[in-house]
Amino acid sequence: MLELKKVSFKPDGNPVLDEVDLQVNRGEIFVVMGASGAGKSTILRLLNGLLAPDSGQVLVDGIDITKLKEKQLVAIRRKVGMVFQSAALFDSLTVAENVGFAWRKEKISHHEFHARVDKTLDVVGLAGIGARMPAELSGGMKKRVGLARAVAMNPKAILYDEPTAGLDPMSSNTILTLIKDLNTRLAVTSIMVTHDLPGAFAIADRIALLYKGKIAFIGTVEEMKAAALPLVQEFVSGQRMHGQAV
Numbered sequence: 001m002l003e004l005k006k007v008s009f010k011p012d013g014n015p016v017l018d019e020v021d022l023q024v025n026r027g028e029i030f031v032v033m034g035a036s037g038a039g040k041s042t043i044l045r046l047l048n049g050l051l052a053p054d055s056g057q058v059l060v061d062g063i064d065i066t067k068l069k070e071k072q073l074v075a076i077r078r079k080v081g082m083v084f085q086s087a088a089l090f091d092s093l094t095v096a097e098n099v100g101f102a103w104r105k106e107k108i109s110h111h112e113f114h115a116r117v118d119k120t121l122d123v124v125g126l127a128g129i130g131a132r133m134p135a136e137l138s139g140g141m142k143k144r145v146g147l148a149r150a151v152a153m154n155p156k157a158i159l160y161d162e163p164t165a166g167l168d169p170m171s172s173n174t175i176l177t178l179i180k181d182l183n184t185r186l187a188v189t190s191i192m193v194t195h196d197l198p199g200a201f202a203i204a205d206r207i208a209l210l211y212k213g214k215i216a217f218i219g220t221v222e223e224m225k226a227a228a229l230p231l232v233q234e235f236v237s238g239q240r241m242h243g244q245a246v
């Protein structure tokens with residue numbers, strides 16, 4: 001359902017992505033890993049039309065979105081929701097206004113707006129906090145509100161940019177469990193960018209490792225653990241050396 005075909009992105013002439021081919025299947029949890037600056041966030045931005053590639057095709061349900069006008073891209077961004085690393089909440093709006101931001105132009109009653117918000121907050125395990133301000137939330141709760149805002153669009157796919165970065169292990173686990181749970185419950189396709197290898201191993205159907213503008217490895221968790229490729233071994237043991245049990 002989401003596909004990159006020979007996609008290159010070279011903002012200053014240097015390729016961040018170099019003719020990358022990638023196919024993410026409907027309903028899977030796909031994880032993108034790689035060093036800082038490898039182009040992980042770029043892939044997510046390309047997939048929902050926030051960035052345009054220099055060459056190649058970006059297909060969403062078979063439609064090449066690189067050919068679409070801004071107005072049509074708005075519809076794509078509803079279909080392919082993004083949860084940003086920083087949660088990116090509007091600090092001056094309540095949690096309810098943040099979650100229901102996409103509905104602000106719809107003609108729905110105050111009552112229905114809040115009923116919908118409550119239902120959406122319930123999906124991420126935060127029922128009843130609609131009246132709070134973002135500043136009153138913990139980091140993990142903010143991420144869940146960011147997730148609720150994406151869920152509010154009724155997306156077919158959700159892109160997560162480092163959803164567990166900066167969280168303690170327990171909050172990270174809550175988010176990972178939620179991502180897995182939503183993937184099934186909402187029947188969405190999920191793509192997660194992360195530096196958290198144990199987290200990726202816990203929920204991924206497949207993992208891709210980006211290196212020097214190319215996909216150096218792609219496969220299941222078992223395949224990654226068993227991969228003889230020095231780059232993968234280095235990546236996996238490098239994460240171990242940083243104190244994370246794999």
Ligand SMILES: Nc1ncnc2c1ncn2[C@@H]1O[C@H](COP(=O)(O)OP(=O)(O)OP(=O)(O)O)[C@@H](O)[C@H]1O
Nearest residue numbers: 011012016034035036037038039040041042043051
């Ligand atoms: N719109 C843009 N214009 C110019 N350069 C860009 C643009 N977007 C990304 N880049 C460059 O592309 C490279 C990859 O960036 P990207 O944010 O995708 O990395 P990343 O893998 O997500 O890294 P991190 O793990 O640090 O988040 C960086 O060198 C960045 O400066």
Ligand SMILES: [Mg+2]
Nearest residue numbers: 040041042161
């Ligand atoms: Mg990034």
